[in-house]
Amino acid sequence: xxxxxxxxAGMCLVMGLVPVRFFPVLGRAxxxxxxxxxxxFQTVIENSxxxxxxxxxxxxxxxxxxxxxxxxxxxxxxxxEVAQSSTWRCGYSGVTPRAQYTASSFAQFPVxxxxxxxxxxxxxxxxxxxxxxxxxxxxxxxxxxLNRIVSPLVEQSLAWVSTLRRLxxxxxxxxxxxMFVFIVALFFWKL
Amino acid sequence: MLTTFxxxxxxxxxxxxxxxxxNKTKAAFAGRQGPPLxxxxxxxxxxxxxxxxxxxxxxxxFRAGPIxxxxxxxxxxLFVPLAGHTVFSFSGDVIAFAYLLGLGRFFTVxxxxxxxxxxxxxxASREVTFSIFAEPTLFIIFVILARVTxxxxxxxxxxxxxxxxxxxxxxxxxxxVFSLFVVCLAENSRIPVDDPATHLELTMIHEVMVLDxxxxxxxxxxxxxxxxxxxxxxxxxHLVFPMQGGSPVQTGLVFGSLMALVxxxxxxxxxxxxxxxMIRVPRLLMAACMIAFFAMIISxx
Numbered sequence: 001x002x003x004x005x006x007x008x009a010g011m012c013l014v015m016g017l018v019p020v021r022f023f024p025v026l027g028r029a030x031x032x033x034x035x036x037x038x039x040x041f042q043t044v045i046e047n048s049x050x051x052x053x054x055x056x057x058x059x060x061x062x063x064x065x066x067x068x069x070x071x072x073x074x075x076x077x078x079x080x081e082v083a084q085s086s087t088w089r090c091g092y093s094g095v096t097p098r099a100q101y102t103a104s105s106f107a108q109f110p111v112x113x114x115x116x117x118x119x120x121x122x123x124x125x126x127x128x129x130x131x132x133x134x135x136x137x138x139x140x141x142x143x144x145x146l147n148r149i150v151s152p153l154v155e156q157s158l159a160w161v162s163t164l165r166r167l168x169x170x171x172x173x174x175x176x177x178x179m180f181v182f183i184v185a186l187f188f189w190k191l
Numbered sequence: 192m193l194t195t196f197x198x199x200x201x202x203x204x205x206x207x208x209x210x211x212x213x214n215k216t217k218a219a220f221a222g223r224q225g226p227p228l229x230x231x232x233x234x235x236x237x238x239x240x241x242x243x244x245x246x247x248x249x250x251x252x253f254r255a256g257p258i259x260x261x262x263x264x265x266x267x268x269l270f271v272p273l274a275g276h277t278v279f280s281f282s283g284d285v286i287a288f289a290y291l292l293g294l295g296r297f298f299t300v301x302x303x304x305x306x307x308x309x310x311x312x313x314x315a316s317r318e319v320t321f322s323i324f325a326e327p328t329l330f331i332i333f334v335i336l337a338r339v340t341x342x343x344x345x346x347x348x349x350x351x352x353x354x355x356x357x358x359x360x361x362x363x364x365x366x367x368v369f370s371l372f373v374v375c376l377a378e379n380s381r382i383p384v385d386d387p388a389t390h391l392e393l394t395m396i397h398e399v400m401v402l403d404x405x406x407x408x409x410x411x412x413x414x415x416x417x418x419x420x421x422x423x424x425x426x427x428x429h430l431v432f433p434m435q436g437g438s439p440v441q442t443g444l445v446f447g448s449l450m451a452l453v454x455x456x457x458x459x460x461x462x463x464x465x466x467x468x469m470i471r472v473p474r475l476l477m478a479a480c481m482i483a484f485f486a487m488i489i490s491x492x
Binding site: 050066084101 | 239241242243244245246247248249258259261262263265266269279281282283284287291304306307308309310311312313315316317319320323402403406407408411473
């Protein structure tokens with residue numbers, strides 16, 4: 001899994017560093033899909049040359065600055081103690097996998113802000129009494145596009161199309177009748 | 192050749208001065224003497240002399256965070272003109288500028304999440320949430336400037352804006368400057384969006400994300416934040432008073448005074464206002480976004 005993902009990430013990096021080399025190849029593929037003539041495609045490639053060169057140069061400058069800063073930090077830390085310790089303890093002491101900061105926690109604030117669009121569902125049983133038996137909290141943000149748009153559309157379409165199933169009932173005589181009707185219909189259509 | 196890099200040199204050397212000027216302004220409003228103007232320089236030197244402590248749960252992402260975020264703002268600074276002079280510019284660099292700032296933020300957020308701390312995760316969540324509102328505002332402003340100047344280069348947009356001194360464009364300029372000022376406060380974690388002085392994790396945004404960094408890494412983060420502030424204030428200064436070419440000393444003095452003025456205004460805002468409640472911040476940013484949108488409609492006339 002790591003090798004294919006790494007190779008794709010590497011390709012992205014190379015494309016960012018030398019976009020001039022890759023643009024004609026990718027542009028040809030894009031031109032095949034888009035309604036572009038050969039002339040249009042050539043014009044786009046010629047016009048985008050300076051821009052792509054600058055993007056490549058910018059990427060190289062960025063990597064150079066990153067490498068320079070890495071060397072500076074290494075030089076600064078030379079001969080000094082580089083220690084390993086635990087994460088800053090405030091709010092982190094005795095952490096367990098059950099208390100981890102999850103993806104839904106990360107998305108909680110934006111989901112709250114866009115709650116009218118996000119369809120967030122919360123199931124909460126708060127602890128009750130002095131000796132609570134248990135508590136439970138569960139939140140989920142179901143896929144809005146799938147649940148509100150795609151699924152209802154598919155279900156409705158299936159309901160409509162299922163009416164055609166009456167034609168598929170397994171009686172061979174009626175299938176022969178359909179064939180006869182269509183052959184006659186085709187015969188008249190061709191006439 | 193060497194003179195081309197003077198704006199970058201000025202940015203790298205003068206950037207830590209601006210937080211000091213803001214703190215001086217705040218101290219003056221509070222009737223205090225305040226920390227020295229060069230306090231951040233002293234802090235950076237002190238941090239660079241220290242060793243480093245890394246959490247055992249962190250990976251290479253945590254160590255790469257400060258370097259990538261500092262590199263991204265340094266490269267973004269190449270596109271921003273200082274007194275009309277730019278180091279590097281090409282048509283479309285405005286997109287690269289916005290995404291370089293985004294890249295820096297992305298790595299800071301990743302480094303915060305890499306620690307596994309819930310508090311730093313909360314800060315990261317808040318940072319990206321507020322950027323949902325700040326980034327469209329920035330892009331709308333760039334669209335307006337691109338339309339007015341007929342250019343996609345940040346330096347041309349800022350040095351050739353025919354807004355200043357034209358009464359018919361005064362309203363448009365005011366709306367753009369206000370929106371960009373709010374974005375500047377949000378992007379640099381200033382009051383009323385965030386308080387760089389607070390050390391209570393529950394109310395922090397940017398500061399809580401960098402709690403686990405120390406020594407040279409923290410120095411890189413503080414230095415990067417000061418460059419980002421410098422870059423945003425330089426854009427605001429150019430927008431208010433575009434300048435191109437001319438005598439380097441004269442334009443440099445005018446530009447420096449404008450930069451100081453905008454910085455002092457930020458200090459005044461921080462002195463006069465309290466930090467907004469976390470839930471109110473998106474409203475402020477939405478308001479800035481809507482104002483920028485109105486400005487875009489006006490620019491379409």
